[in-house]
Amino acid sequence: MPDQRDESEPEEEFDSDLSGALDNALEELRREIRDRFPAAAQPVRDVDWFALFDELRQRLNTFGMVERSGEVDEFGMDEVVLRRSRPLLDFMQDQYWRIDVSGLASLPTKGPCLLVSNRSGMLPYDGLMISHAVSRWQGHGARPRFLVADWLITLPFVQPYLAQLGGVRACRENAERILRRAGWVVAFPEGVKGAAKVYRDRYRLQRFGRGGVVRVAIEAGAPLVPVAVVGAEEVHPVLFKIETLARSIGLPFVPVTPTFPLLGPMGLLPLPSKWRIRFGEPIPVHTLGPDAAQDELLISRLTEELRERIQSMLNQALRARESVWS
């Protein structure tokens, strides 16, 4: 009700001299009480420790509830957290990475949809931004859920936040479940191989798993939409990887970027490269019928076609840009 508050403001100004008179009257009353009852003049020394402790305990327990809702959806996405992080996500999209989104008009208007993109880097900024860009364009539609690699979605401290923002563990069952309910999924079929690319291999698509993406899309009757993200592979330029150390802490590899182990946690801040997200024409695999999912040759052909489409979209966008920052 912001309108009501605006109306009440002038009244407060009008009352300012009245409140001064009220303050004087109160002060007089206090003096009188102090004169009549000497005990009231004594400062309060006893602290009710129990009440204080109880108060503190209650504050502590309700502390985290303000920024989250009591109910989440079945994959743990939290509407309140999303609403609260929306300004940050908007800032990242518009000011930080200055994301240039194109091809949204070719997206299907209803039904399930499987967006397939190139994987860039360890952290799922790309999935988050694709999902945010689509949901902004759609308005109040269901938010696309982005799939996150196993090792990241189960990483302590990261896991609760990823789930709240709409991340889902990348596995066949989860993707099928979302698509079956006419939801949208953002998948990165390159997997860890894609995330582990070093800087000189950037924008060179790796093998697309074993065609799982295409098979899921055919079975769920969802069109495949190729998505090319340019710029995201420069936010953490990986110079080289350490694999021996990584095994002992449960990561697939430890990337070494110009900033990462050197500056500690500060090194995790992404660089402000200029991003371009291109949505390609949907590949209508949903018209093939569920029997096509058994045809292995068809699936590998479609997978390769999908990969080539994304690669050519990437190459096109790369040729068009002048530098990483603009």
Next chain:
Amino acid sequence: MSGPRSIAITGVGTFLGDALAHRLLSAKEPVRLVGIDARRPYRLEGRIRFHKVDFTDPTADSRLAEILQRESIEAVVHAAFRQAPTSDIEYDHELETLGSLHVMNACAAAKVRRLVVSSSTMLYGPRPDNPNFLTEAHPLRGHKDAHCVQNRVEVESLLDAWRIKHPDTEVTVLRPCWIMGPSVSDAVVRYFARPVVPTLMGYDPLLQFVHEEDCLHAFETAVTCGRPGVFNVVGPGVAPLSTLLRLAGKTILPLPPAVLYRLRYYPSQAQSGDAPAGFYDYLRYLWVADGERGWEAFGEPVYTTREAWISFVSSRRMKRYR
């Protein structure tokens, strides 16, 4: 096919057995109930026929078969499982695995028409590589540190073999998730009933509960109407652990897993005979089950996960301020 006229409940002293007996006794069509347990259930005194059988006894199967035949039992509900693991691992194994084998053999000998076995979604095991929703077809991987879970995994594999050999008996396996409600009391409820709840720092898995009424309704339907197959019995919806604890006004004590597992090592050994991971891993990784098959067979549950939790919390609050 009309419902069975005589039903036997093994483990009638457990929460499930006891509550199901009360529910069946107050049903529209009264049935003859036979209770089997190692201890006499005083709450059901005089309302059911009780037989004392110790399942760890090597001859329990023939004794059980004799009882089932004499009482002409048509359906058996097998609920004789530990509600909380005890430190006597050997005994638990005898009771749960060998006891179930005895029940199966006795059912075969007495030609029981229907067998309902209580299991748990805990059998899927908490794993980082679980999909968000586990279906009934998912392999039961259990947890190596939870001996009661391992026992029940063994029971289910024995039951699979038994089912093929005895196709005349309708077998229903019900896998409820953690049961919440005003009257249930087991190891899980004891953990959540504490005012200060230790959790694993950095982990906040989605949990799922089923209300005791919904769970008992599924058991009742399975035994009276017959729904052969394996079903997850869960409430709709999921909620993160931290949200649940905050809703209940609990004080959360997040500890790094290594610290918590060391601190809890000896108390946990004494209490449940397991390493703490046997319980706390269920608060670390995902093990939510897909309930759609169960809802189709037994009807939509009345309580969601959140409502089951609120029902549990409010009943606890009432008890405390009584």
